[in-house]
Amino acid sequence: MKKLSIVIPCYNEQETIELFIKEMETIEANMVLQFEYLFINDGSKDKTLNVLKNVATSKKNVKYLSFSRNFGKEAALIAGLRAATGDFITVMDVDLQDPPDLLPEMYQKLQEGYDIVGTRRSNRVGEPVIRSFFAKSFYKLVNSISDVKMVDGARDFRLMTRQVLDAILNLNEVNRFSKGLFSWVGFDTYYISYENRERSAGKTTWNFWSLFKYSLEGIINFSEAPLNIATFIGILSCILSVLAMIYFFLSNLISQNPVPGWPSLVCIILFLGGLQLFCLGIVGKYIGKIFLEVKKRPNYIIKEDNINEK
Incomplete structure (x- = not known):
C-alpha cells in the first residue's frame, strides 16, 4: 500500500491537534493509502508538545519534530518535508481551515496525471476587510513584477508526488517562500476551489504586521x-x-x-x-x-x- 505523508506545522495549537486527528481518521478510513502524520512543533509556548506526545503513544503513525525555539512556518514546512517518507505528500494546517474532505478528490486528480493538486479559497468570508484588500493587492503586485506566477487565494494545502517533493528539497536556499517555490518548480498543477473556513478552535498567531512582512519576503525572494x-x-x-x-x-x-x-x-x-x-x-x-x-x-x-x- 502506498503511503501519504501529511506535514502539519504547529505553533500553540494544543486545542486543535486532537480535533484534527479525529477529522483525519474519517478520511483515512475511506482512502486506500497508509497515512503518516508529521507534526512540527515550532517552539510552542503552550502544551502542544505534550499533546503530540500523548497522541503519538496511541497512534504509531503519528510522528513529531520539536524545535528548540520558534523558527517560523517556513522552517517547519521544510523540516516536515525533509522527514516525509511517503509516495505522496501534503501540507495542511492543524486548525482545519484546510478541509480534509478534499483529500480524496485531490488524490483522484493525481491519479489522472497531475503532479500537484493545490487548493485556493474562492472567497475570504470572515476575514478582516483590510487584510483581504492587501492580500489581493499582494498577488496582483507580485504577479506583475515576477516571472513566477502565484494563484490568488492559494493555500499551502496541496498534494504532490514524490518527484515534486524531491525537486523542492533540492532548493537549498535559507530564505524560503513556499508559495513561490511550489510555483517555481513547475510541474502539472490543478487547483481546487473551496469556501473559506474558520478555525476549529484556538486563536490565530498571524496578524496584519506578520502577514505584511511575509508578503515582503515573497516579493524580494521572487522579483528584482x-x-x-x-x-x-x-x-x-x-x-x-x-x-x-x-x-x-x-x-x-x-x-x-x-x-x-x-x-x-x-x-x-x-x-x-x-x-x-x-x-x-x-x-x-x-x-x-x-x-x-x-x-x-x-x-x-x-x-x-x-x-x-x-
Whole structure:
C-alpha cells in the first residue's frame, strides 16, 4: 500500500491537534493509502508538545519534530518535508481551515496525471476587510513584477508526488517562500476551489504586521523589481537635478538676480535625501538576504523527536 505523508506545522495549537486527528481518521478510513502524520512543533509556548506526545503513544503513525525555539512556518514546512517518507505528500494546517474532505478528490486528480493538486479559497468570508484588500493587492503586485506566477487565494494545502517533493528539497536556499517555490518548480498543477473556513478552535498567531512582512519576503525572494525601481528613481532624480541647475543658471544669467527660495531648496534637499535612504533601504534588504544565505545557518534546530521510533 502506498503511503501519504501529511506535514502539519504547529505553533500553540494544543486545542486543535486532537480535533484534527479525529477529522483525519474519517478520511483515512475511506482512502486506500497508509497515512503518516508529521507534526512540527515550532517552539510552542503552550502544551502542544505534550499533546503530540500523548497522541503519538496511541497512534504509531503519528510522528513529531520539536524545535528548540520558534523558527517560523517556513522552517517547519521544510523540516516536515525533509522527514516525509511517503509516495505522496501534503501540507495542511492543524486548525482545519484546510478541509480534509478534499483529500480524496485531490488524490483522484493525481491519479489522472497531475503532479500537484493545490487548493485556493474562492472567497475570504470572515476575514478582516483590510487584510483581504492587501492580500489581493499582494498577488496582483507580485504577479506583475515576477516571472513566477502565484494563484490568488492559494493555500499551502496541496498534494504532490514524490518527484515534486524531491525537486523542492533540492532548493537549498535559507530564505524560503513556499508559495513561490511550489510555483517555481513547475510541474502539472490543478487547483481546487473551496469556501473559506474558520478555525476549529484556538486563536490565530498571524496578524496584519506578520502577514505584511511575509508578503515582503515573497516579493524580494521572487522579483528584482524593487532594485529596478530604486535605479529608476536614482536616474530620474539626477536628470531632474541637472535640469533644475540649468534653469536656475539661465534664470540668474538673464535677470542678474540671485535665485531666491532657500526654504524650497531645503525641501528639495530633504526630498532627495529621503529618496536616497529609500533606495538604500531596498538595496540593503537584498544585501541582508545575501548575508543570511552566505552564513549557511540551518533553517531550524530540532530539540526532540520520535521519527525513528517504531
